[in-house]
Amino acid sequence: MSDTTVDPRLAAPRAVPKRRMRLSWADPVFRSVVWQVLIVGVVVAIAWYLIHNTSTNLAARHIATGFGFLGRVAGIPIGESMIPYDPAADTYGTALLIGVLNTLNIAVIGIILATILGTLIGIGRLSKNWLLAKLTGFYVETLRDIPLLLQLLFWYTVLQGLPGPKQAWHIDDIAFLSNRGLKLPRLEWQTAHTWALAVFFAGLFVTWLGTRRAHRRQDATGVRPAVWPVAVAVLIVLPVIVWAALGAPFVLEFPALRGFNFQGGLTLAPEYFALLLGLVTYTASYIAEIVRSGIQAVPQGQWEASRALGLSSGAILRWIVLPQALRVIVPPMTSQYLNLTKNSSLAVAIGYQDVVSIANTTLNQTGQAIEGIAFIMAVYLTISLSISLFMNWYNARIALVER
Amino acid sequence: MSDAGIHVPTAARTQTVVASAGLVAWARLNLFGSWWSTAVTLLLGYIILRVVAGVVEWGLIHAIWTVPYSATGIADTAICQVAKGTGACWAVLTDKYRLILFGRYPYAEQWRPAIVVLLFIGLYIVSGMRRFWRKELLVVWVVVLAAIGILMGGGVFGLSDITEDYWGGLPITLILATFGAAFSFPLAVLVALGRRATKLPAVKLLCVLYVEIIRGVPLIAVLFMASVMFPLFMPAGIxxxxxxxxxxAFILFAGAYLAEVIRGGLQALPAGQAEAADALGLSYWKKTAFIILPQALRLVIPPLVNTFIGFFKDTSLVLIIGIFDLLTMGKVALSDPPWQSFSTEVYLGLAAVYIAFCFAMSKYSRSLERDLNRARDR
Structure with a gap:
């Protein structure tokens, strides 16, 4: 046999041998196929059985299916609505949309307030002051151990037990707290405000551009041009000029007692106020723990090293500690935001008309339980998914970039 | 921190000496460490004293513990109405505590739910002790849960038959939480394993869908589903x-959350364990049952306890679908006309029960975490 002849098996690129599945339990591929067919088969069979029963039951009870009811007149009285609504004329679709908006409203405001309160309490727990640390610790321990629903019912009855409008607790003629809820002055919104706000948002964009430019300049030259003069100009001075140029309107509408109730002003209904209070105080107790453990996760050496470099304590917090703490804080914070949003569904127990409450009324009136529940689930899944996506994006932005 | 060898100003040195012992020194360091700290201490101290004094006055000094009853057995709450605002009316609890704790269970038979509650507490304590963490514990759970079912329902051993319509109060809360955890646990283990079964993509997809959908919607949606959709799912007549x-509904809900906790434990386990088991030629189920799960579950016991605390609180949501748990019974007690305006007292009483259970469990969870960490760090 000659050495020069090349073995044909070596010359040809060696293809991965296509292994055939053997019909034997000893073959892992075969096993996995059998298992999957079995499990998926069982699940499909159960699902088919349930669907079959449901369609028989629906037919027997003469319940319509489909989302045709969305176009019918709802006739559900709704106390709080961000868009105009008339129970006698508007449809179930509009009513459900109001429910979604109400849910989003309480979720957004709740998340903002709970974050602020929770952060303050979390920092308070780390205070060198013994009294403050113990008090915030007590707050966290107690509120976490009481079911949220019990807290909501408690706040709701407390608010209902307040004196009537005539004996309302008040701060001068500005704010009134009575069993009709919290009344605050409201700014009369005019075109000038809209324009000023628009200029402010444009200013945000300009500031963002400026920051990016400063970053690039710093990377190129090592010198960072100051951004703040531009920021002050476009965020504060320019909007104020626009507002002043349009006549500087500033009219506050104060709540005033007329007869048995208040007229005008901004109203936080007892249901809304109780829900907000309960959600914020409860969620803040969880956020406080997250913030505390996040700050504690930053090693003491980081503080000491920054002090050794001569950084001010504000700069240490902003540039050294917070960026590191945020990496620990953000993932659990996301789940707290999701929890708050889902917990806002407890509104149904105290009569705030969120999406669950309105969908529940709808399904009681129309009998279309499946569509009602499906709507609730779709709304919450969408919200949950959006919050997760946003927080994942934020988390990726602040994550440690390793080479 | 030692200051040896570092130049320390004299003032600082004396301060360190002063602050090293005694109550005064402790207060100086922890309450009056700086101007800012002193201000906070004074302000908070004032507020706390005011609040504590107010609570003591309302809850103890001016409180009313019993009220007279009319000939027909209706409570006469006139003295409570007078004291309203200045003193607590604990009489509502002394009058209604049996209703709140045991619901509409026949009065003469209420020793049965009382024993059930004690059995539950005993079960928690026994399960919490590490020396009982072995296979026999499973038998104990089966026996105790069966005993609880027999005690509540009756119909055998000469116990009168009491249908579920009469059950209520604390036993319902404990049943929902404990049976929920017990039955969702095996489900959660299977789902967690399924989610990691990369060789079974279809099964993995099913598990991911189940976990993410349940975790994406509020518990109320799941409970509504059980109360209004479930009857449609069943064949006619059942x-x-x-x-x-x-x-x-609770089992399905708890299953998704527990599965995520258990998955955390599975992920935390070094891959070498599974590889070594494979190298020994163990089958998948043997590997899982004897190598993977015992270690993975041990890792996640503290988060499991925390999740259980969450379920315990979440049982209160059944109020919304009209099941008579502890919280619902509190509301029922408040619907009695003479007591209608004493909700604060009732809610505080309910909160005390929930706090007692949750606080004990979270304390336990934390001490366990410390113990397990110590064992791991060694």
Whole structure:
């Protein structure tokens, strides 16, 4: 046999041998196929059985299916609505949309307030002051151990037990707290405000551009041009000029007692106020723990090293500690935001008309339980998914970039 | 921190010496460390004293513990109405505590739910002790849960038959939470394993869908589903009662959350364990049952306890679908006309029960975490 002849098996690129599945339990591929067919088969069979029963039951009870009811007149009285609504004329679709908006409203405001309160309490727990640390610790321990629903019912009855409008607790003629809820002055919104706000948002964009430019300049030259003069100009001075140029309107509408109730002003209904209070105080107790453990996760050496470099304590917090703490804080914070949003569904127990409450009324009136529940689930899944996506994006932005 | 060898100003040195012992020194360091700290201490101290004094005055000094009853047995709450605002009316609790704790269970038979509550507490304590963490514990759980079912329902051993319509109060809360955890646990283990079964993509997809959908919606949606959709799912003629429907909803809900916790434990386990088991030629189930799960579950016991605390609180949501748990019974007690305006007292009483259970469990969870960490760090 000659050495020069090349073995044909070596010359040809060696293809991965296509292994055939053997019909034997000893073959892992075969096993996995059998298992999957079995499990998926069982699940499909159960699902088919349930669907079959449901369609028989629906037919027997003469319940319509489909989302045709969305176009019918709802006739559900709704106390709080961000868009105009008339129970006698508007449809179930509009009513459900109001429910979604109400849910989003309480979720957004709740998340903002709970974050602020929770952060303050979390920092308070780390205070060198013994009294403050113990008090915030007590707050966290107690509120976490009481079911949220019990807290909501408690706040709701407390608010209902307040004196009537005539004996309302008040701060001068500005704010009134009575069993009709919290009344605050409201700014009369005019075109000038809209324009000023628009200029402010444009200013945000300009500031963002400026920051990016400063970053690039710093990377190129090592010198960072100051951004703040531009920021002050476009965020504060320019909007104020626009507002002043349009006549500087500033009219506050104060709540005033007329007869048995208040007229005008901004109203936080007892249901809304109780829900907000309960959600914020409860969620803040969880956020406080997250913030505390996040700050504690930053090693003491980081503080000491920054002090050794001569950084001010504000700069240490902003540039050294917070960026590191945020990496620990953000993932659990996301789940707290999701929890708050889902917990806002407890509104149904105290009569705030969120999406669950309105969908529940709808399904009681129309009998279309499946569509009602499906709507609730779709709304919450969408919200949950959006919050997760946003927080994942934020988390990726602040994550440690390793080479 | 030692200051040896570092130049320390004299003032600082004396301060360190002063602050090293005694109550005064402690207060100086922890309450009056700086101007800012002193201000906070004074302000908070004032507020706390005011609040504590107010609470003591309202809850103890001016409180009313019993009220007279009319000939027909109706409570006469006139003195409570007078004291309203200045003194607590604990009489509502002394009058209604049996109703709140045991619901509409026949009065003469209420020793049965009382024993059930004690059995539950005993079960928690025994399960919490590490020396009982072995296979026999499973038998104990089966026996105790069966005993609880027999005690509540009756019908055997000369116990009178009491249908679920009469069950209520604390036993319902404990049943929902404990049976929910017990039955969702095996489900959660299977789902967690399924989610990691990369060789079974279809099974993995099913598990991911189940976990993410349940975790993406509020518990109320799941409970509504159980109360209004479940009857539609069943063939005609079969009627599953309300409590069982809520229990099934709870099991499905808890399963998704527990599965995520258990998955955390599975992920934390070094891959070498599974590889070594494979190298020994163990089958998948043997590997899982004897190598993976015992270690993975041990890792996640503290988060499991925390999740259980969450479920315990979440059982209160069944109020919304009309099941008579502890919180619902509190509301029922408040619907009695003479007591209608004393909700604060009732809610505080309910909160005390929930706090007692949750605080004990979270304390336990934390001490366990410390113990397990110590064992791991060694």
């Amino acid at each position: 009627n599953v009662d309300k409590l069982l429907r809520a229990q099934i």
